Amino acid sequence: xxxxxxxxxxxxxxxxxxxxxxxxxxxxxxxxxxxxxxxxxxxxxxxxxxxxxxxxxxxxxxxxxxxxxxxxxxxxxxxxxxxxxxxxxxxxxxxxxxxxxxxxxxxxxxxxxxxxxxxxxxxxxxxxxxxxxxxxxxxxxxxxxxxxxxxxxxxxxxxxxxxxxxxxxxxxxxxxxxxxxxxxxxxxxxxxxxxxxxxxxxxxxxxxxxxxxxxxxxxxxxxxxxxxxxxxxxxxxxxxxxxxxxxxxxxxxxxxxxxxxxxxxxxxxxxxxxxxxxxxxxxxxxxxxxxxxxxxxxxxxxxxxxxxxxxxxxxxxxxxxxxxxxxxxxxxxxxxxxxxxxxxxxxxxxxxxxxxxxxxxxxxxxxxxxxxxxxxxxxxxxxxxxxxxxxxxxxxxxxxxxxxxxxxxxxxxxxxxxxxxxxxxxxxxxxxxxxxxxxxxxxxxxxxxxxxxxx
Numbered sequence: 129x130x131x132x133x134x135x136x137x138x139x140x141x142x143x144x145x146x147x148x149x150x151x152x153x154x155x156x157x158x159x160x161x162x163x164x165x166x167x168x169x170x171x172x173x174x175x176x177x178x179x180x181x182x183x184x185x186x187x188x189x190x191x192x193x194x195x196x197x198x199x200x201x202x203x204x205x206x207x208x209x210x211x212x213x214x215x216x217x218x219x220x221x222x223x224x225x226x227x228x229x230x231x232x233x234x235x236x237x238x239x240x241x242x243x244x245x246x247x248x249x250x251x252x253x254x255x256x257x258x259x260x261x262x263x264x265x266x267x268x269x270x271x272x273x274x275x276x277x278x279x280x281x282x283x284x285x286x287x288x289x290x291x292x293x294x295x296x297x298x299x300x301x302x303x304x305x306x307x308x309x310x311x312x313x314x315x316x317x318x319x320x321x322x323x324x325x326x327x328x329x330x331x332x333x334x335x336x337x338x339x340x341x342x343x344x345x346x347x348x349x350x351x352x353x354x355x356x357x358x359x360x361x362x363x364x365x366x367x368x369x370x371x372x373x374x375x376x377x378x379x380x381x382x383x384x385x386x387x388x389x390x391x392x393x394x395x396x397x398x399x400x401x402x403x404x405x406x407x408x409x410x411x412x413x414x415x416x417x418x419x420x421x422x423x424x425x426x427x428x429x430x431x432x433x434x435x436x437x438x439x440x441x442x443x444x445x446x447x448x449x450x451x452x453x454x455x456x457x458x459x460x461x462x463x464x465x466x467x468x469x470x471x472x473x474x475x476x477x478x479x480x481x482x483x484x485x486x487x488x489x490x491x492x493x494x495x496x497x498x499x500x501x502x503x504x505x506x507x508x509x510x511x512x513x514x515x516x517x518x519x520x521x522x523x524x525x526x527x528x529x530x531x532x533x534x535x536x537x538x539x540x541x542x543x544x545x546x547x548x549x550x551x552x553x554x555x556x557x558x559x560x561x562x563x564x565x566x567x568x569x570x571x572x573x574x575x576x577x578x579x580x581x582x583x
Contacts, residue, residue: 156290200496211337223254232317372505390447407461431466
């Protein structure tokens with residue numbers, strides 16, 4: 129199932145891309161649970177203080193960031209009959225299954241910070257291995273500029289489907305009377321446990337993994353720092369940081385904002401978030417199409433500005449009308465997916481430039497630094513928890529409600545800060561150097577050189 133990238137690389141069928149994207153379903157479930165579900169669950173149902181939850185998540189994230197370059201370095205040096213990235217995804221599967229069982233299923237009220245820290249660290253290790261492996265695999269599955277957008281577009285669609293499915297579960301559990309919200313989170317864990325081996329197995333056996341021909345051995349630890357000298361890499365990392373912090377803040381504060389500012393219940397807030405992600409699924413094909421017309425960088429800049437305007441407008445709509453809030457939250461989510469898949473496709477493009485200039489395939493390393501900025505964004509997105517604790521905000525509102533100052537702080541953190549960050553991402557992408565025309569020339573030179581090496 130291993131082939132070599134060349135000028136004759138076939139256009140991947142929809143069936144192959146669907147099988148490849150299947151692992152996104154459980155990985156996306158982790159992706160939404162880590163910044164949204166688990167912090168709130170451990171604060172309100174397990175019983176840890178907001179500040180403790182924020183501190184533990186931030187500490188583990190910072191440790192996890194250190195893992196990524198070593199994982200990327202290891203992937204770049206991997207040579208097996210299965211390929212470079214598939215063995216790593218196979219390794220991630222049991223790690224993620226065990227951590228899901230401990231974090232979602234068996235945890236009980238009263239579990240301490242040490243329990244959360246230990247199993248969260250294991251979960252993040254498996255999550256890093258799984259996501260980096262899949263991103264590296266995606267970058268070699270279709271190397272052409274527009275086809276790469278298509279691969280990452282499928283990747284993002286399945287990510288959003290995974291998010292939607294996992295968000296539905298707790299609401300279904302509550303509404304059908306199967307159990308309460310805590311039971312819904314535990315069922316969420318079981319769903320992840322079942323989906324992981326099924327989707328990973330299908331991808332491993334149904335999808336080929338091309339390898340880059342003629343790549344030299346890895347350049348060593350210095351290669352990690354050398355990548356930061358590239359303007360395209362710096363722009364992508366900064367944009368990824370901004371686009372990670374903004375929705376991270378939204379996710380971490382969503383239940384508090386809609387509950388204590390807008391007056392909606394937990395189930396209604398979950399439905400708003402579901403519509404928000406569903407809109408991302410609907411909007412993703414448009415942003416992929418726009419990227420083929422004006423380039424990935426310009427499409428992402430447009431999406432970021434639209435996202436900022438839609439988001440601020442939606443959050444300023446007064447509460448009291450579920451239907452109106454549902455509509456504006458759907459509209460706000462239409463640009464949500466653009467940054468997630470376009471940034472990764474753009475980093476894969478930069479990887480081609482690096483391989484042409486250096487003769488070294490550093491795909492794993494490059495995705496590891498992009499993953500690191502995403503995680504830094506998630507760490508920063510938890511700072512509002514600490515800010516709210518300083519101003520006296522309580523996750524479970526006291527009898528008289530939270531103070532006016534703490535509620536105003538919540539609104540500023542939820543509305544203004546994400547909107548400004550989204551708009552700033554568009555400015556960062558100005559004068560992005562790797563144009564579609566430049567990448568086409570890079571691919572032609574790579575294919576000519578790889579063809580000679582293969583011959």
